[in-house]
Amino acid sequence: MKTVIYYFTGTGNSLAAARKIAADLGDCELIPIASLQNTDGNVVPETGRLGIVCPVYDGGVPVMVAEFAGRLDLSRTDYVFAVVTMGGMGISALHQLDGIFRRRQDKRLDAAFAVRMPGNFPPLFRPPSGAKRDEILAAADRHLGEIAEAIGRGRAAQPGFAPISAVMKALTYGPFSRQVHGADRDFSASDACTGCGTCAKVCPAANIEIVDGRPAWSHRCELCCACLHFCPVEAIQFRMLLGTEGRGRYRHPDVKVADMEAQARAVNLHDR
Known part of the structure; x- marks a missing residue:
């Protein structure tokens, strides 16, 4: 089954994650969400399996990703998944994507995953380096392999309950998205x-x-x-x-x- 993965990346974490999943799945096309931001109308992928891979910003997805998700027409797609990369918490970002799809076309994410990767927002914390960075990336690579296997088998995986992440998003994402x-x-x-x-x-x-x-x-x-x-x-x-x-x-x-x-x-x- 062909897979299309739409991705957004700022420091490369989400692109690396998308590449890993694509390599493990095979027959996969990677499309940058940025390439579609200035096009008009809905995006109607004709593929059996579709994914979104992006980072977590203030408990939610990047504004460009949220706007893109609102334009996706999933009527011709059988299996939809999302993977978010994060330095700390971010399950709420998966719930956000799920909510966008449910409100717009009454369709839910079939599978949702969060992967810890090196945090990279210096105003809040220093990014890891050296052995610590490599350890985080190695663990992420193993986790992404497991995620690719689950996607390949068509497994269902809901985002799960994450109250702290939800509270963080409720407090910070609104101001972030309005001012970004x-x-x-x-x-x-x-x-x-x-x-x-x-x-x-x-x-x-x-x-x-x-x-x-x-x-x-x-x-x-x-x-x-x-x-x-x-x-x-x-x-x-x-x-x-x-x-x-x-x-x-x-x-x-x-x-x-x-x-x-x-x-x-x-x-x-x-x-x-």
Whole structure:
């Protein structure tokens, strides 16, 4: 059975997860959600099995993912699954996706999974590095193998009961989703910036331009922090809570700038 996986990634965790599942399942197509954000109408996949893979932001899914899920027409799909990658809690994000599908077309997720991967929001905590990072990634890889097997067998798996995650989402996701596009006002580039343009290349929202050799944000931000983490000289900073200067950076070791650029480039290819 052919599988289509739609993914969104900021630091590469969710892309790496989608690749692992696709490799284990076989006959699988990966499509970046960013490539469809500027197209009109519903998305009607003609595939027996469909998945969404994305990170958890403030207890929910990225706004771009939520909007995309609302456009999905699942009438021709037999089995629908979701996988969220998270640094801490995030089962509530799976319930959010399930709710979007139920409200829009009275269809539920057939299977829902959460995978712990290295957390990567420096204003809140320093991303793990070295052996600790590798240990988390190895455990995630094993878990993803189990998830792929369950998906391949068509098993049902509900998100489960997660009251703390639900409370966190109830408190934080609403303000996050309403303000996220303008959150880029708190990004800046230090004098270390070389004007290389990496930040613009990796942004999945096509939100950054290089103007007079410096990044300029256009207020379509998803707060994925790809610009922050992929900057080769760590020039980009974010003014929030503890800030980001000297607090480390993270990107999945198997995901390169070219991979992120391909996700972002698809935005322009489909822009109309």
